[in-house]
Amino acid sequence: MALSRRSFLGLSAAGTLVLGAAGLALFPGKRVPPQDWLLTFTESEYSTLVALIETVSPGSSGAPSGVELGVAAELDTLFSTLPPENGAEIALALGLLENALVGAILDARPRPFSRLPLERRAEIWAAWCTSRIPLRRTVYKGLNALILATTWGHPEMTALAGYPGPPTVPSYGSDP
Amino acid sequence: MKVTTGDQLSGRTDLQADVCIVGSGAGGGVLAWQLTQAGHKVVMLEAGSHHTTRDFAPLEERLAYPALYQERMTRATKDAAISVLQGRTVGGTTTVNWTTCFRTPERILAHWQQHFGVELGDMLPHYEAVEERLGVAEWPVEAANANNLTLWRGCKALGWQVKALRRNVRGCVSSGYCGLGCAFGAKQGMLLTTLPDAVNAGMELYADCRVLKVERQGQEWEVQGQIQAPGDLSSTGAEIRVRAKRVVLSAGAIGSPGILLRSGINPNGAVGRRTFLHPVVAVAARYEEDINGWAGAPQAVGSHEFVDRGEQVGFFLEVPPMQPMLVASGVMGSGAMVNDFMAQLPKLSSHLALMVDGLHPGAPGGTVELLSNGRPKLDYPIGPALVEAMATAHRAMARCHLAAGAQEVFTLHPSPVSMTSEDHLERLDAAAYGALEHSIFSAHQMGGCGMSGDAKAGVVDAEHRVKGQDGLYVVDGSVMPTSLGVNPSQTIYSLAHRAAGILSADL
Numbered sequence: 001m002a003l004s005r006r007s008f009l010g011l012s013a014a015g016t017l018v019l020g021a022a023g024l025a026l027f028p029g030k031r032v033p034p035q036d037w038l039l040t041f042t043e044s045e046y047s048t049l050v051a052l053i054e055t056v057s058p059g060s061s062g063a064p065s066g067v068e069l070g071v072a073a074e075l076d077t078l079f080s081t082l083p084p085e086n087g088a089e090i091a092l093a094l095g096l097l098e099n100a101l102v103g104a105i106l107d108a109r110p111r112p113f114s115r116l117p118l119e120r121r122a123e124i125w126a127a128w129c130t131s132r133i134p135l136r137r138t139v140y141k142g143l144n145a146l147i148l149a150t151t152w153g154h155p156e157m158t159a160l161a162g163y164p165g166p167p168t169v170p171s172y173g174s175d176p
Numbered sequence: 177m178k179v180t181t182g183d184q185l186s187g188r189t190d191l192q193a194d195v196c197i198v199g200s201g202a203g204g205g206v207l208a209w210q211l212t213q214a215g216h217k218v219v220m221l222e223a224g225s226h227h228t229t230r231d232f233a234p235l236e237e238r239l240a241y242p243a244l245y246q247e248r249m250t251r252a253t254k255d256a257a258i259s260v261l262q263g264r265t266v267g268g269t270t271t272v273n274w275t276t277c278f279r280t281p282e283r284i285l286a287h288w289q290q291h292f293g294v295e296l297g298d299m300l301p302h303y304e305a306v307e308e309r310l311g312v313a314e315w316p317v318e319a320a321n322a323n324n325l326t327l328w329r330g331c332k333a334l335g336w337q338v339k340a341l342r343r344n345v346r347g348c349v350s351s352g353y354c355g356l357g358c359a360f361g362a363k364q365g366m367l368l369t370t371l372p373d374a375v376n377a378g379m380e381l382y383a384d385c386r387v388l389k390v391e392r393q394g395q396e397w398e399v400q401g402q403i404q405a406p407g408d409l410s411s412t413g414a415e416i417r418v419r420a421k422r423v424v425l426s427a428g429a430i431g432s433p434g435i436l437l438r439s440g441i442n443p444n445g446a447v448g449r450r451t452f453l454h455p456v457v458a459v460a461a462r463y464e465e466d467i468n469g470w471a472g473a474p475q476a477v478g479s480h481e482f483v484d485r486g487e488q489v490g491f492f493l494e495v496p497p498m499q500p501m502l503v504a505s506g507v508m509g510s511g512a513m514v515n516d517f518m519a520q521l522p523k524l525s526s527h528l529a530l531m532v533d534g535l536h537p538g539a540p541g542g543t544v545e546l547l548s549n550g551r552p553k554l555d556y557p558i559g560p561a562l563v564e565a566m567a568t569a570h571r572a573m574a575r576c577h578l579a580a581g582a583q584e585v586f587t588l589h590p591s592p593v594s595m596t597s598e599d600h601l602e603r604l605d606a607a608a609y610g611a612l613e614h615s616i617f618s619a620h621q622m623g624g625c626g627m628s629g630d631a632k633a634g635v636v637d638a639e640h641r642v643k644g645q646d647g648l649y650v651v652d653g654s655v656m657p658t659s660l661g662v663n664p665s666q667t668i669y670s671l672a673h674r675a676a677g678i679l680s681a682d683l
Contacts, residue, residue: 056510063515081409082248085549122511129508129590134255137612142256145505145615148514149249152504153238160515162522163470163500166235167351169359175177175228176372 027100029112035073039080040087041094046072048098051114055121056144057151063160066151074150093139097128106133177372179226179266182384182403188415189403191380193219194683196399196420198387198435200224201268202668203652203675204426205366205374206306210676212377216683219380219418220371221399223427224265225406226383229368232357237501240356243407244272246430253542253556257611258455259505260554261619262428265357266383269428270365270665273619274354274474274497275343277312278662279303280670283484287535292657293629294638299670306669310344310364319350321472323495326463326525328477330576331493336481341494343473344665352471352497384408385416388550389439390423390648397423397647422647422679424640426672429621429654433544434552436625436635436642436650443643446635448544450626451554452659453618454530457566457609458496458506459573461582467525469498475663482572483532483661489539489565491529492661493573498526506615508590517586527576529569534623534658536561541659544624563610571604588615620664625654639678640671647682651675 032047041049050072057066066072079087096102097113104110107124116124128140151157155165195211197204200222211218227244234240241249244265251260263269280299288294306312317328317340331338348362361368375381387401396419403414425432433448441447474497483490496502500521507514533539538561544552558566570587574595577585586592593603607613625642628634635642636655642648653668660667 057514058511060512060515061519078242078248078250081242082250083409083549083551085547085551086247086250125510126590129510134612138256141508141612142252144508144510145259146250148507148510149241149501149505150238152518153236153501157518158500161500161518166353166356167471169233169235174230175361175368 027110027112029098030114034076035070038076040076041091044098045091045094046076048094048114049075051121052094052097052125052143053147055118055125056147058118064156066147069151069154069156071147071150075146090143093143096139177375178381180380180382181226182405182408182412182414185403185414185416188417191219191416191418193217193418193420195422195424195679196221196397196418197424197426198399199268199426199428199431199652200266200366200371200381201263201426201428201652202270202366202665203672204424205267205270205370206669206672207424207426207651207676207679208374208379209309209370210673211679212374212379214676214680216680217378218374219420220374220382221385221387221401221416221418222266222381222383223386223431224263224268224383226266227271227357229359229361232359235353235356235359237356237499241501244357253554255611257558258453258556258616258618260453260621261617262430262621266381267365267367267371271357271367272355273365273665275345275363276475276478276494276663277342277344277666280667281661284658284660288627288657292627292634294627294657295629296638296674299674302670302673303666305673306666310369310669311346312342312344312666314340315343315473315476316340317477319473320476321350321352321469322465322467323469323472323498323525324476326461326467326580326582327479327493327495327527327576330580331479331481333579334575336479338477338479338481341475341478348473350472352474353499354474355497355499355502382416387427387435390435391439392645393419396421399423422649422683424649424651424679425625426652428652429624430544430552430554432650432652432654433624434546437544437546437552438550441642441645441648443635443645444633446626446633448624450534450541450657451544451556451624452534452541452622452656453556454620454622454659455533455558455562456528456530456617456619457569458526458528458588458615458617459570459577459585460524460526460588461577461585462520462523463525463582464523466522467498468522469525470500480661482569485565487536489536489561490532490661491565491569492532493576494528494530496526496528498524506588506617508588508615509592525577525582527573529573530620531562531565531569532659532661533562538562541623558611567604567609570607570609571601574601574604589613620659622653622656622659622664625650626657627655628657640675649675649679
């Protein structure tokens, strides 16, 4: 029986925490200090998010990367305005992605996600998209869309895509 | 329009009304207009904040989506397979929808009567009343943007049915930014029409008020809500209580079931079940000419060529607006390929296929359930019948683009299927379809508090009364027993117009 996202989270929370603690203790990830106080994520989760954003929105042909655009801080702020459970789910997903022990078992990569070279991260992330583990595909879909949408909300990016920006709005009176 | 906002309230606010309406969208807005015209004292509670036409003026996606949509535009089904676009602001989804209006198809009304015992009577007066108030009129094909015209051309070339759509606008400048709130004051959503009418007639409208539950107290109902600061989703600690002879839930197909479930009200165990989404799949294409699909009325033409496929799930074809953030959110791939895809934006056109769920046993819809924090979540499995329809729809859209003269057609799979001629359509056969195989959206939420003429089935009767709960009603898209096969806003407006007469008679 395929595990649903919610049932997976419910059934495996304890196991994940154990694996997570062990994985992080044995294989600490790369730390990227945030520019400002974090509102949702821990510094460890934030660092994984930065590594993922660099993977999803790497920048190319003169386009800035999602990291350069500050997408990680934007997502940290966004989730601070949503119910805490939403941010907790993202944090759990980032923990699974980062975990070297889980990576070693399932992906033959005994290193934290954030310590992998960009090409390897891209391979792993693409594999999550088509993974036979439903939770991984759910995490991929949710995080990938969030990162892309946030990246392409920036005028620096949309200008490169030939988007002229929104039209000028004349001054109107008040609503009825 | 006078609106009391969350920052104006502290402690506990107690109110009394003939009718308390929860939600200010298509259902609540029309209902409030009619009830206040009939002289009833109405209090309306809206979870979203009050944004005016002036507030929409930046027309920036990154500002508008988090401010105006449910869960800051992150709402999705439980497995994240379907992104759910739904308004959360005064006026509800009518403030951010793309303005397409249809009367309820006769075949759907006949289906409801035959399979659910729902007899709505003559809907014509209700259609006409809302069409007049909301300025519903056909948008001429001559005014359609290039994105719509690719659908028009493709359908015409293939001999498929295609028609101009009707829109609820007055003085539309064809900006194309309907989804960010109309900054031009042209969209005739609830914000500029029925809500001001109702407030001017004495309705008290409270924004930033999230209703937690409703409770029967003697001969009255009490609505219990918590107050949020404007723009915030968390409680300020302030509370609101409204006691009313009648309570109407108009919080939408996810919100209304959520309130009922939190209130412990679940007639026939049907609350939240049979929730429909018109799940949307898309196929994009690059054209030689500039499309600039971000500009111009978002939806101007549509095709119902495939809406009735007999024993198979049908679908209908429309197009979306093509602002960059919305387009990027639909890309399933990652890395440099996204930049390459987006670099083609000015020449990209996209077609949408909306699956008509709820009419077939194989497409029974999803289920709204409560999370541990009391917030509703939609579980929506996509079974083989929908998978077949999605595969067929991909082929239809690819054919349509090619017939319209597309240079290259792309699916929204993680590794997009690319086609430049009809010979390449067979590449679609090797692709997978369904949940998490490609992007899927929903902008139409229906069902979850379905009508039924059978006392032992459904949540409400054909007069919107919650079964076994005297004085409690549901008037929004959640009452639909199936999806519609057309954009649902006008059906909700019209049902609400009809419901106003029922409520007035009950008071």
